[in-house]
Amino acid sequence: MATAVPAERDAVARAFPGPGRELAVPGATLHRIPRNGSPQVYDLLAAGVGPARAAAATAAALTAAALDGAPCHLVVSAGIAGGFAPHAPVGSLVLADEITAADLGAETADGFLPVTALGFGTVSHRPPAGLVRAAAAATGARTGTVLTGSTVTGTAARAAELRTRHPGALAEAMEGFGVAEAAAAHGVPVLELRAVSNPVGPRDRSAWRIDDALAALTDAFGKLATVLESWNPYDQ
């Protein structure tokens, strides 16, 4: 599970009985939590803020696990996010059915072109649909696109532009696409679960509800655990 900052990682960790232990691998520090009655473990990672840092740390953790002979079966990008009103209000949970890079491309006189239109790479990853359905049913999360950007939206105009380009977008954060790129490079499926701490739009720090969002994240992971543990990776 890859969060951006330690406060998010600790919110996820509180959902599990623990205790965990710190494990340093080249390029990342993991917080390893045993799974009840199973030789398998949960590795929690505070990967850093932004898609590049998140991709680098997630890739390091995945490589370390593979070299250790215990490859990861699933990567979960998790944390707080901005929610597009009225679709994802503050305090709600959003599970990505699509993880999309919102600003990877080129600006032209005729508008934004995604990098795929330039003939490169990818701009979206799709988590396994069955797992998204089961996880949403267990947690009560709304499902939709979660956008990844390197810049937090700060105006109503930018929020409207993003919704016009991505009508299915429910939330905006800064790491999911980076985590998903690392997972894809390792052939590992990915989920993104976000708790909405603020509306996407005009900057208003007094409107942030970070503690409420972190509590919602803990609650969600408490409900998600049985879904993750019963999920068969061959049931995409």
Ligand SMILES: O=C(O)c1cccc(C(=O)CC[C@H]2O[C@@H](n3cnc4c(=O)[nH]cnc43)[C@H](O)[C@@H]2O)c1
């Ligand atoms: O200074 C600001 O105006 C501002 C507004 C919202 C969020 C921030 C952050 O520094 C948090 C970045 C951190 O949290 C995630 N996050 C939370 N809300 C949003 C958002 O509205 N848009 C994008 N990212 C958000 C993000 O994944 C980072 O990890 C500052």
